[in-house]
Amino acid sequence: MDDKISGRVWGFGDDINTDLMYPHICYTLPEIDRPKYTMWANRPGWASQVNRGDIIVAGRNFGVGSSRPAAANLVGLGIVLVMAETVNGLFMRNAVNSGLPVLRMDGITQWIAEGDIIQVDFQNCTVTREQDGSVREFNRIPDLLMNIVRSGGIIEVLRSQGYIDSEPL
Amino acid sequence: MEPGDIVTVSVDRVILLDIAGQHPELIQNPPARVFDPSKISVVFDHFVPAPNVEMANGTAKIRKLVKRLNLNDFYDYGSGGIAHAFAAESGWFYPGQIVANTDSHSVAAGAFNMLSRGLGTPELMQVMCTGKTWFAVGETLKVDLSGKLSGMSEAKDVFLKMAGDLGDMPNMNIEFAGDGVMALNMDQRTVISTMCAELSVEFAVFPGDEVLRSYVQERGVQEYSPVSPDPSASYAGAYQLDMSEVVPMAALPDSVAGNTRPVDDIQGIKVDQCTIGSCANGKLSDLEVAARILKGRKVHPGTRLIVTPATQSIYLRGMELGYIPTIVKAGAIVTNPTCGSCMGGHMGLLADGETAITSTTRNFKGRMGSRDARIYMASSATVAASAVAGEIVSPSSIPGGS
Numbered sequence: 275m276d277d278k279i280s281g282r283v284w285g286f287g288d289d290i291n292t293d294l295m296y297p298h299i300c301y302t303l304p305e306i307d308r309p310k311y312t313m314w315a316n317r318p319g320w321a322s323q324v325n326r327g328d329i330i331v332a333g334r335n336f337g338v339g340s341s342r343p344a345a346a347n348l349v350g351l352g353i354v355l356v357m358a359e360t361v362n363g364l365f366m367r368n369a370v371n372s373g374l375p376v377l378r379m380d381g382i383t384q385w386i387a388e389g390d391i392i393q394v395d396f397q398n399c400t401v402t403r404e405q406d407g408s409v410r411e412f413n414r415i416p417d418l419l420m421n422i423v424r425s426g427g428i429i430e431v432l433r434s435q436g437y438i439d440s441e442p443l
Numbered sequence: 444m445e446p447g448d449i450v451t452v453s454v455d456r457v458i459l460l461d462i463a464g465q466h467p468e469l470i471q472n473p474p475a476r477v478f479d480p481s482k483i484s485v486v487f488d489h490f491v492p493a494p495n496v497e498m499a500n501g502t503a504k505i506r507k508l509v510k511r512l513n514l515n516d517f518y519d520y521g522s523g524g525i526a527h528a529f530a531a532e533s534g535w536f537y538p539g540q541i542v543a544n545t546d547s548h549s550v551a552a553g554a555f556n557m558l559s560r561g562l563g564t565p566e567l568m569q570v571m572c573t574g575k576t577w578f579a580v581g582e583t584l585k586v587d588l589s590g591k592l593s594g595m596s597e598a599k600d601v602f603l604k605m606a607g608d609l610g611d612m613p614n615m616n617i618e619f620a621g622d623g624v625m626a627l628n629m630d631q632r633t634v635i636s637t638m639c640a641e642l643s644v645e646f647a648v649f650p651g652d653e654v655l656r657s658y659v660q661e662r663g664v665q666e667y668s669p670v671s672p673d674p675s676a677s678y679a680g681a682y683q684l685d686m687s688e689v690v691p692m693a694a695l696p697d698s699v700a701g702n703t704r705p706v707d708d709i710q711g712i713k714v715d716q717c718t719i720g721s722c723a724n725g726k727l728s729d730l731e732v733a734a735r736i737l738k739g740r741k742v743h744p745g746t747r748l749i750v751t752p753a754t755q756s757i758y759l760r761g762m763e764l765g766y767i768p769t770i771v772k773a774g775a776i777v778t779n780p781t782c783g784s785c786m787g788g789h790m791g792l793l794a795d796g797e798t799a800i801t802s803t804t805r806n807f808k809g810r811m812g813s814r815d816a817r818i819y820m821a822s823s824a825t826v827a828a829s830a831v832a833g834e835i836v837s838p839s840s841i842p843g844g845s
C-alpha cells in the first residue's frame with residue numbers, strides 16, 4: 275500500500291452492517307463471485323459501478339454485525355479505504371486483516387459527499403478534499419495495525435512468519 | 444492502560460467453527476502448526492447438518508484440518524451445539540478466562556466474568572498459530588441493574604430496553620453492576636451479554652458472584668479468580684435500569700440499537716413466520732416458556748413456528764421435560780441445534796415480502812433470507828404468543844402464559 279492514496283468517494287449512511295456487505299448467499303459462491311453481492315439488499319447494482327481505487331465514506335457504526343469477511347468483499351470490488359464517523363471494532367480488525375485501512379473521523383459525512391475526490395496521506399495523517407483544498411487531520415493508525423495493512427493482510431504476515439502450510443486443504 | 448491503547452494477551456482457549464470452511468483464506472492457506480492443540484476446540488454449529496454441497500465441502504475441509512493438526516477437542520454433528528451456548532454449559536467459560544472465537548457473539552462469554560471477542564477467520568488463524576491476540580482498550584459504560592423481572596418480561600426485553608435507550612456504542616465496553624444482577628440466572632445473563640454485540644461494544648462483562656460460582660462449580664470448575672473493577676476505575680457514563688419496570692419489547696426491522704419499542708405499540712402486525720432459537724435464545728428456558736404458552740393451543744394457521752434449541756443437551760432435556768412434545772403438538776417445527784435461519788443459513792429462510800418475528804439475535808435487512816423480508820425481534824415468550832395469534836402480540840395477552 276502507498277503512503278498516499280487518492281480516490282473517488284461513495285457515500286453511505288449509518289449502521290451499514292456486515293450482512294449488507296456480505297449477504298448470506300456469498301457463503302455458497304466461489305470467492306470470485308462474492309463481491310458482486312456487496313450492498314445487494316440496500317443498494318442493488320452498486321457493486322457493478324465501483325472502480326478499483328474507490329473510497330467509502332459512511333456515517334455511524336459502520337460494520338456492525340458479524341465476523342464474516344465483509345471487508346474482503348470491499349477489497350474484492352477494489353475499495354482502497356473506508357472512512358466513517360464511527361466503526362465497529364470487529365469490522366475494523368477484519369478490514370485491517372484484509373489489507374484495507376479504515377479511518378474514524380468525526381464529522382466526515384458533513385464534510386465529504388459522494389462523488390468527491392479525496393487524497394489521504396498516511397504519513398502525515400491528513401485528508402484533503404480536492405474540490406476546495408480543505409484539509410483535516412486524523413489520528414495515526416497504530417503501528418501494529420498499519421504494519422498488517424502494509425503487509426497486505428494477516429495471511430501474508432503469517433506466511434512471512436512461516437506459519438502457513440504450502441498444501442491447501 | 445488508557446482508552447486507545449492496544450494490549451497483547453495470551454488466550455486460554457481458541458474456538459474454531461464449521462463456517463471457517465467457507466473461508467478461502469483458511470482453505471488455501473491452512474496453518475502449518477498451532478501453539479497448543481489441546482487449547483483449540485472445534486465446534487460445528489452454523490450449518491448443521493450441511494444444507495448444500497458447498498457447505499458439505501467446507502465442513503469436510505475442516506474435518507481434514509482437525510486430523511492434520513491433531514485437534515482432538517472436536518464436536519461434529521450431534522455432539523455439541525451452538526458454540527457460545529455449548530461452551531457455557533461445558534464449563535469452558537469461567538472468571539478470568541480469555542477465549543478467541545470466530546463469531547461476533549463471542550461477547551456472550553462476558554456473562555462469566557471473562558473476556559472473549561469475535562475475530563474473523565484469518566485472524567483466528569493467527570491466534571491458533573501464536574496463542575496470542577490483541578485488544579483495543581475502550582471506555583466503559585456502567586450499567587446498573589436493579590429490581591426483578593416481572594410479568595411476562597424476559598432478559599431479552601431488558602436488553603431491548605437498553606438497546607433502545609443507549610443506541611450503538613462502538614469501541615466501548617459495558618460493565619454490569621447493581622443488585623439486579625443477582626436476580627438474573629446465568630441463562631438470563633448470557634442473553635444480555637450475547638445481545639450486546641448488537642450495540643457494537645467490544646466487551647460486556649458481568650461480576651463474578653455466587654450465582655456464577657455455583658454455575659461453574661456444577662460444571663467442574665473449582666479454581667479461578669474473579670475479576671472486579673479497580674476502586675479508582677473511571678467510567679464514560681452510567682445507565683440505570685429498574686428491571687421490574689421493563690415491559691415486553693421488540694426491535695423493529697433492519698437494526699437493533701436505537702430501534703426498539705414496547706410490543707404493545709406494534710401489536711397487530713401479521714407475521715408469516717415466527718422463530719425461537721439462536722445462541723442467545725435457544726436455551727432450555729426458551730423452550731420452557733414456549734411450551735407454557737403453546738400448551739393446549741395451536742400455531743395460528745396464518746403463520747408458522749420454527750424452534751431451534753441451542754445445544755444437543757438442551758434439545759434432549761427439552762424432550763425429557765416434555766417441552767418439545769408440547770411445542771410439536773401445537774404445530775411447530777423443532778429443528779436440531781444449529782444457527783440455522785438465524786443467519787440465513789438454512790431451515791426456515793424468509794420469502795420475498797414476508798414478515799417475521801424472531802427471538803434470534805439479528806434483524807438486519809436480508810439476514811434471514813429474502814432482502815425484501817421484514818424481521819422483528821423480541822423475546823421467546825413474545826414470539827410464541829405471536830405464533831398463536833398470527834400477529835405480533837404481547838405474551839401477557841395469552842391467558843395462562845404466566
Ligand code: SF4
Nearest residue numbers: 721722782785786804
Ligand atoms: S445463533 Fe445466530 S448469532 Fe448465534 S452464533 Fe449462530 S448465527 Fe451467530
